[in-house]
Amino acid sequence: MGLLICILNGLFWAFFDITRKLSIKYLNPKILLSFFMIVQVIIFFTWTLYEKNFYFSYNYVLPGSILIVISVISAICFLKSILHSDLSLTIPLLSLTPLFSSLFSLLFLNEKLLLTQYFGILSIVLGTLTLYTNELTLNSFFKSFMIIRENKGAKLMILVSIFWSITPVIDKICLKYTPINYHGLIQSFGMLLALISISVKEIKTLNFPLRSSSLIIITLLIGTTATILQFYSILENYVPIMESIKRTIGQVCAVIFGYIIFKEKITIQKVVGVLILSIGIFYIF
Secondary structure (H helix, E strand, C coil): CHHHHHHHHHHHHHHHHHHHHHHCCCCCHHHHHHHHHHHHHHHHHHHHHHCCCCCCCHHHHHHHHHHHHHHHHHHHHHHHHHHHCCHHHHHHHHHHHHHHHHHHHHHHHCCCCCHHHHHHHHHHHHHHHHHCCCCCCHHHHHHHHHHHHHCHHHHHHHHHHHHHHHHHHHHHHHCCCCCHHHHHHHHHHHHHHHHHHHCHHHHHCCCCCHHHHHHHHHHHHHHHHHHHHHHHHHHHCCHHHHHHHHHHHHHHHHHHHHHHCCCCCCCHHHHHHHHHHHHHHHHHC
16 A cells, blocks of 8 residues: 555646646746645645644654745745756756655654665666666766756755655654645645745746646645655655665656656667666665
8 A cells, every 4th residue: 555655646746746737837836836735734734624634743843843834935945956956957956866865864853764675766867867868878968967067047946856865754743743734734734834925026026827727736735745645755655765666756757747748859868868767766666
């Protein structure tokens, strides 16, 4: 059951990435994220009205507060990163999250993986980076690392990958002290208040695109479903395993949907990258 939830989680995040990419053509990313939080607040609040199994420990307050702060900072860094650099350079760096999460989950949750599983995580990182190289040569990989070292947007995305590696670990700690719906409500409401405070200019000039309203609503519902599935995945699996499956499904779907929807070419690098990703998943299990 835990594996099935993990796979569904990965699929919904992959669909969310596609619809989000389409939606930001019509709506400012900050505003889209704010709407995302509003939908989550409504859904989690409605859920709490029917939830009878309520429990809350004051031990939640510290990790819960830290999580809101990290989530806001990572969201700002993510937006700045994609503004300063090409998506083809920055997005692949999110593949580092399984690697970082394996360290954080070991430190804070004592989640120990097998040696073969650590090898699988490294394979997933390598496979994702291979998807975006220009050539299958060591020189090409070296040039990529040099560009990352000198690029401001790439550095910010590495910071985002660190933040997004530790957030599911803190989520898992928080879920020891309150149910998923209360945790989701607290986090989404905190994020919403923070986003409103940094999006005053965008809110004043908001012109909602009615023609694309169906796409935006679908995006928000898919994203909220992905968030809920991630909470359940965290409870049922080790965090780095969840992150590895999520990133692998996301990258494979990006190649497939990129070809079908965005007419992107399937190169030899992408084929080799997907094969390495598959090897990584094999070793994880």
